[in-house]
Amino acid sequence: MAAQPDYPDAAASDPAKLGWMVGSPPPADRILRFDDGSYFQFPAMRWSVSHFRQLMPTVNVSRGLGAPVALPRALRSDIDAVTFIPTGSDRPMTWQQSLPVNYTDGIVVLHRGKVIYERYFGVLKPDGQHAAMSVTKSFVGTLAAMLVAEGKLDAARRVADYVPELATSAFGSATVRQVMDMTTGIRFSEDYADPKAEVWAHAAAGNPLPKPADYSGPRTYYEFLETVQPEGKHGEAFGYRTANTDALGWVLARVTGRSVAQLLSERIWSRLGTEQDAYMSVDSIGTPFAGGGLNLGLRDMARFGEMVRNGGVFHGQRVLPAAAVADIRRGGDPAAFAKAGYTQLPGWSYANMWWVTNNDHGAFAARGVHGQTIYVDPKAEMVIARFASHPVAANAASDATSLPAYHALALHLMQRSKAAAR
Template identity: 75%
Template sequence: MVGSPPPPERMIRFDDGSYFRFPQMRWSVAHFRELMPTTNVSRGLGSPGKLDIALQAGIDQVSFVPLGGDSKMTWRDSLLVNYTDGIVVLHKGHIVYERYFGSLKPEGQHAAMSVTKTFVGTLAAMMVAEGTLDPERKVVDYVPELGKAAFGSATVRQLMDMTTGIRFSENYADPNAEVWAHAAAGNPLPKPKDYTGPRSYYEFLQTVQPEGKHGEAFHYRTANTDALGWVLARVSGKPVAQLLSERIWKKLGAEQDAYMTVDSTGTPFAGGGLNLGLRDLARFGEMIRNQGQYNGQQVVPKAAVADIRKGASKKDFAKAGYTSLTGWSYRDMWWVTHNEHGAFMARGVHGQALYVDPTAEVVIARFASHPVAANAANDATSLPAYDAVARYLMSR
């Protein structure tokens, strides 16, 4: 939105839903706080940590063959086809590449979408490593209100790895899919007069029904992260946004505050509500790459990072049927490639990504506004591109 006021045909409003359509979304992803209530994830009051810059001119010309393709594409071209809003590549902790497009600038926060889950899963893995959260205990032991819901009988570990047996369709094309009830419950706008459903994320979670058995297969379902967020809030006595601030943001030397969208009761959207600066996303990835050490301190326990990197059952993962992610697994809300380099990722719809390649000592943070939500639409021109740049940098 540009102008005082923006012309009517360029106006983007929250209540008519246009903000999430393409191309309006290219603006919205960098301006969610202007559309809805949010809560701050404070970086604290100190000075930001320094990120050294040592740009590598050759990266634009690095080429790769897209998955399922037969001709080469350059890194530079991949940025355009993936609707990249911003991308930072770190090698051994230095910024070797940084570009911004669309509505994003270095100063400014972008929606992380489901990359949010990875932050929440990492917080959980930290508390497990520290002994304050028992992954084998039942969810109901921490949140009695979930006793009658499908989550109650699952273990915390099953939430963390999304192997719960719950009825929760994320098929946006189906108007009866549970994801719509979830969204309606979490929507901070006043409910329509005839609305009778749950009125917050926590109320929604109490309505989730069982489907199948816990612990048998990976099913990617956002509600698991919201339930995990509730567990973390109950165990720590602090909302997830405050935990993120105290446990991660203040220790990373972040250069910007982040923020989370909230429902009408002030609960942050743990499943997808984080918005943050691109360089701060890269800092987080670099900290994980460094066994949890960064900015002069051990931010995440080494045991938690080891747990993330080892991944989970590939067999359970395969049952979810991701054709572009063969041989992967999902652990602590990270996507683990199990490739030669032991790379692992955070992923969010419309192209949000944090890629960590420990062998090449490379971290890639990307924000995007791809018109197609599912990352299957951009994996072919993203995953081999990350690998090619990592190998290029490793060979320098």
């Protein structure tokens, strides 16, 4: 749970110390490439997650041209000493100790909208953009929830009504709601250890590089989605499958006439006083990777979380309809979620591409592989945004030292607030 015996620890794998892509030219053994996969081997991956655009084509998510709205700051020195018991352990750990254990690249904590804690490690800087991985999905789910609340998207309609090309795929007969909640019955294995898993065909289809001469599979995300086969019944169980988000992205593009990147810019990114443009990776025909292609600044990610915590309002401006936020917080069916077997997430549910803890704080989260997260605790009035580059993709490897830490910090902030109120 603590150290990963098979991998160098955070200090030994520090991408700044290892000097990837530094020099003119960099040393041969410090050059990372997209086409040979070297960019995503550990520990090189720790550099790449902050430099995706140097490796592949991307599309801008414009913040617009106005002035950023600064997040108020009230930095506190008591956070590092907050103590928690990692899941499955009997030895306490401090907040500060947890950060290298789960390979944190950057973390910011907002309490009542103010930055109370902020740290960067390795090659990530405040003016850098880090891969959000599947946190991307929560942005896309939020856009969908927004359009549903506005009456522009009918969640009860079938996907094929919006995207006729998906009529013969497993998605065609699913409702938009089932796609938003990932309760579709589709065959899509994300077992990266299995070379026949559909996730590899999905990645090959979305790869923007020219296809090999003998390649005969789908050549874009959309073409891949058309090939997805049914497995099980729609609406019965939660199954975390990235293809759902790409299908949702296609629906959103058809409903709005805009790509997910344009929609995100117009409806959210340009309305949060963000400091930086975000960007998304694209396939060979320019389709943004809705399932995981977003890259953004850490404080900007926190702004988004704070807006959702605030019921959809940011700096006095309504960004999301209240109904959309309420639906995100409500979450999905815990019984459907339980079937997916996430033993470290007991009682949780998933809806609108958000993870909902259903704990007594009403906490909910956006989660991406290798440790990316937005964690919102409404009761504690706390938002945490974290980027990481854990050697293990599955968040089960990060959760033991992050989820209890987040909850302990929430309790700490509430206690202090209570004490201050007395």
